[in-house]
Amino acid sequence: MMGALIVLAGVTSVLLGGSRGPARPLDPDDTSLMGSKALAELLRVRGVTVDRVDSAQAAVDKAATGERLLLITAQTYVDERPLARLPGDRLIVGDVFGLAALAPEVRTQAQPARPRSRDPECPLPAARAAGSAHMGGVVLRGPPGSTGCYPAGDGHTLVSYSNGRGVTTVVGDGGFMTNQRLAEDGNAALALNLLSTGKPVTWLVPPENPPPGELPGEQGQSMYDLMPGNIRWTIYMAIIAVALAAFWRGRRLGPVVVEKLPVVVRASETVEGRGRLYRARRARERAASALRAGTIDRLTARLGLGHGAGPQEVVPALAARTVEDPHRLGAALYGPPPTDDAQLVELAGYLDMIERQLSEL
Template sequence: MNNPTGTTGTTGTADTTGTSGARAANPADAGLAAAPVTGSTSVSPTTASLWRGGRGVILVALIVVAAAVAGVLLGGAGGPDRRLDPDDTSLSGAGALARLLEGRGVRITRVTSAADARAAATAGSTLLVTDDFPLTAADASRLAGAPADLLLVGAGRRLRTLAPGLLATGEARPRSREPRCALPAAAAAGTAHLGGTTFAVPRGGTGCYPAGDDSTLVAYRDGDRTVTAVGDGDFMTNLRLAEDGDAALAMNLAGARPTLVWLVPPPPGEAPAASGEQGLYDLVPPGVRWAAAQLALAVVLLALWRGRRLGPVVAERLPVVVRAAETAEGRARLYRARRARDRAAAALREGFADRVVPRLGLPSAAGPDARVSALAERTGQPAPQVASALYGPPPADDAGLVALAAYLDILERQVRDS
């Protein structure tokens, strides 16, 4: 390659090549490395950062505490649920109804297990089963064979087993309803507070206190016994017994026979007596199920908290600030040590094109012919010489590389000054 300037030497090879090569190859890196440090960045935690880091833990703790408080409140401060219990005088109990029945001469047998209920439910008695009792499949099968009349309060967990001819169809809002039927127990009582589960009237049965097309009280014959089902037992409680004809209806249904076998849930902590084969779920205490549900909720919330998206990128100070000149010189020495004149020349030409082509008014995709013609016209240099400098073969030695760098500098100054 011709040496346009005639400059030779080895001392300036690394400096000239390094400076021009670094400026041409990676000016952004050089500018970044040369940026001065204007101040220090504090790494001490701030109030905002502490809140962002701890708000998830606080939220999970508050939810767990709220769930525990709700469990205590809904559980009646840890007391047993004695709804429709003949020995309970609270608003949800049925102590008042039991005293009225005893005053009429009805003998009440209170039992807490299906086995005892089956033994006491003989012919000529009434067996009262509420939906609060945790019946197993074996319990329901045993009670279904009892000869006593059956009074079901609520839909019940084993309705299909206890009363095969009865079908629950839906729910109705509890309110005062007219009987609208010929059943003596309902017709004599009149208006009563009923609702809850609704039933389809079986063939040969009687439906009372209608809710839409279905009834909230149904009575029918099942062999030698009478099966009566009511959708909700609120009318029997101490709270509702004095309203409308609730007391009359409750006494007519529960006091139809001289003996009433009243099945109630066992006290908390006492498992119901086994009356047959039980499943694993039947053996789990209710408190354990509630604790498992709380634990599952806590695990889900913890997973959502820990699985949140990453925060913003944190700016970090560089451990060492290297001057741009040192970086350029180090790269030039690497090129020289490896005799990578081809890479050094390519870097010089690429950097020259990136800086000069926009000044010529050419697009970045302009071809070699357009670039050479524009440069020759702007600088007055011979087109063959410009083409050789931009697209010729790599220099054969260090002197040729220095000459190429010098010639490209001349072209750039001419373009910039024109």
């Protein structure tokens, strides 16, 4: 009872105090409903050192000072390769881009689970002591010998296992760590149990001022926005006139005549052949570039952007039309090439999901 009162008091003080600004989900310094300042303060009350860093290099530098626990969330877009080489425990929260490198033994399912109160149903001490918690998001499957908690469908929303250099824990969604949800169910207990391991916590967040070209931002109005209204109507009328002229002249030309060719190769066979060549030559970078180029060409057409639109135009427009995080979109479309076949398959699936999501709007 006393613990619940402490959690409630901590959450209330965070929400009522502090400055207001744009929400930074799962940020230990953010006091909005989506932030995690209440959790960070409770950890500090317990004597846990919480260091907020905003780059992979800063996390590597912190790891050099001693054994630590690394916390990575789905809001973070950094090069995951140096993080994957770090020893020690790590807590991965949400659908992190690069999960195949950070937790290569974990597999995810395509259909996410609806976040709701779930029972742990596992022997993991951190989950058993917390009891029910608000869990959902990505459905996970761990390697043999791992512990899965808070089941959803054919998998779990929390998986924990030893990777030889520490303990890796992956949770499907970070809603239970936010200021909004921390006081509900056993959310606070679960978050504190996972992070209170006796080691300092390196909490990785997105940079407030991302480097140019890495995380695209607003670049002002487009040419279409600056175009006067009467010019737009003129263009529309010209398009209609061209369409009518094409219909009028096209009817006189008659039906299309199909020429018999000696060999007809189906498009699917061509695609499969190129895929086998890329795989045989280990040309993952070239394959990823081809996937990204094709996706960007189709997306720019659907978004009404020009053929030469860059990341500064594509990612903000795409984020406004979908529910995807702009940091993850930037990583998928313009990020570093995949390092193995699993990452390439994950990238291809995510690009396909973006196109399907945009076409359904």
